[in-house]
Amino acid sequence: MIQLTIIKITGYGPWTLTLGSDREHRLQMLQASLYKEIQDLFSQRNCLAFANRFDELFVITNGLSVDDHIDIQKQLVKSFELGLSISIGQGNTSFEASSNADKARRSNIMLSKDHNIFGLPLKKDADLVQIIHMDVDGSTSVSAKKSPYEVSLLIIKLYSEMSEFFLQRNSLAFFMGGDNFMIITSGINQEEIAKFLEIVKQKYDISFNCGIGTAKTGRDAAKFATQSLDKIRELRDSGKKDTRILETSC
Ligand SMILES: Nc1nc2c(ncn2[C@@H]2O[C@H](COP(=O)(O)OP(=O)(O)OP(=O)(O)O)[C@@H](O)[C@H]2O)c(=O)[nH]1
Ligand SMILES: [Mg+2]
Numbered sequence: 001m002i003q004l005t006i007i008k009i010t011g012y013g014p015w016t017l018t019l020g021s022d023r024e025h026r027l028q029m030l031q032a033s034l035y036k037e038i039q040d041l042f043s044q045r046n047c048l049a050f051a052n053r054f055d056e057l058f059v060i061t062n063g064l065s066v067d068d069h070i071d072i073q074k075q076l077v078k079s080f081e082l083g084l085s086i087s088i089g090q091g092n093t094s095f096e097a098s099s100n101a102d103k104a105r106r107s108n109i110m111l112s113k114d115h116n117i118f119g120l121p122l123k124k125d126a127d128l129v130q131i132i133h134m135d136v137d138g139s140t141s142v143s144a145k146k147s148p149y150e151v152s153l154l155i156i157k158l159y160s161e162m163s164e165f166f167l168q169r170n171s172l173a174f175f176m177g178g179d180n181f182m183i184i185t186s187g188i189n190q191e192e193i194a195k196f197l198e199i200v201k202q203k204y205d206i207s208f209n210c211g212i213g214t215a216k217t218g219r220d221a222a223k224f225a226t227q228s229l230d231k232i233r234e235l236r237d238s239g240k241k242d243t244r245i246l247e248t249s250c
Contacts (some may be wrong), residue, residue: 002129002186003090004097005061007038008172010083012055031055037079041072047217052176060184060218061088062129066111066122073115088119094184095172130214131188133225136179137207148173158206165196182222197244212247224248
């Protein structure tokens with residue numbers, strides 16, 4: 001069972017208009033500081049945030065109660081003049097958890113009216129979450145043959161391919177920067193990942209390394225996933241073994 005929290009700026013569109021047309025630089029700074037604050041507040045509680053859109057973030061919040069969310073909302077209210085809605089969802093997959101969070105907000109089902117928190121009553125057993133940390137093998141040499149903008153285009157294509165493939169398996173993929181992606185899954189079969197790697201190899205001549213981490217919290221799952229990825233690199237660089245997929249659990 002995965003628990004996801006969606007944080008969204010409320011009334012953003014109308015508010016942006018109040019700034020006049022010389023506003024883009026201010027919106028970009030606001031979005032960057034919102035991301036930083038949210039990552040900071042949630043990671044202190046062993047969660048991990050993903051910038052879904054810059055005005056909407058997804059957070060893996062396994063183990064976090066409604067009261068914890070209220071504490072965070074209180075901090076956010078102090079830092080930003082804009083309002084934020086918080087929607088919590090649980091599910092057997094990350095897609096299901098995100099849909100449940102969204103449904104609660106759209107149906108106005110509240111866990112805390114005073115603090116703008118939506119969701120169905122939380123079950124205690126949001127236990128394990130799994131993250132795949134995917135990283136392009138040897139992206140430095142791929143990048144050397146292309147201009148920076150062409151490298152970005154390739155990354156966008158890979159991201160699109162990955163999002164489609166894993167959404168069909170009810171898992172959400174996020175771009176983390178550089179050549180790094182993270183996918184929130186729940187006990188995915190390694191054969192499925194291998195299938196994706198084959199598609200990408202065929203279509204783009206790109207190899208991914210995939211570290212998998214499973215743990216009780218988002219931060220720990222990411223830590224184990226990155227640990228697995230680093231282990232793959234270690235094995236490759238020592239010439240011992242060519243492994244593409246490796247798993248570490250708590
Ligand atoms: N988000 C994120 N970015 C990273 C991480 N590690 C490296 N990067 C970034 O990813 C980019 C590519 O780095 P690498 O993946 O180490 O380079 P590479 O040539 O592909 O090397 P290998 O992955 O070892 O094959 C760099 O610009 C780093 O800034 C990470 O753990 N998370
Ligand atoms: Mg890489």
